[in-house]
Amino acid sequence: MSGLEMMEEAVGREMADLGRSLAVQHEELMRRQRQVAETRAEVIRLLTAGQAEPPPGDSLNGKELALLKLLAAGCTDAAAAGRLHISHRTARRMMAALMERLGARSRFEAGVKAARLGWL
Structure with a gap:
């Protein structure tokens, strides 16, 4: 096998590897786009639902309200606990x-409902 043939073969393998890599990346992109669409649909469903009423006799204590606010701000349970x-x-x-x-x-739904109840 000549040097040119070896280079052509190596380039061919590299192109095949790139093709497989692009296919995997495409699948991941499509999966994430589906997740975004599902989240968007859930947001629309929650925001267009009827006005929320607080559960009868229900109110939040200080720690519960603080926890909701921290979680709504993006804190994890562990960070909020700290x-x-x-x-x-x-x-x-x-x-x-x-x-x-x-x-x-x-x-997420808890945050939307808490906001609609005026808790956030």
């Missing part, structure tokens, strides 16, 4: 209880 001087487990339990009280299936 700022509130509570355990990570307590922060997770408080958030789960808030989600249940709000009838939310996700933290």
Whole structure:
């Protein structure tokens, strides 16, 4: 095999590798675009739903309100727990209880519902 043939073969392998890499990147991009579309649909659904009413006799205590505000600002449960001087487990339990009280299936939905109730 001549040097030119070896170079052509190496270039061919490199092109095939690039093609496979682009295919993988394309699939990842398509997956992320689907996630964005699903999130957008969920936002629209939540924002166009009827006006939320607070659960009967329900109000937030200071720690719950602070936790909601920190999570709405993008803090993780662990970061919020540190700022509130509570355990990570307590922060997770408080958030789960808030989600249940709000009838939310996700933290995002809980944030939207809390905002619509005027809690945020």
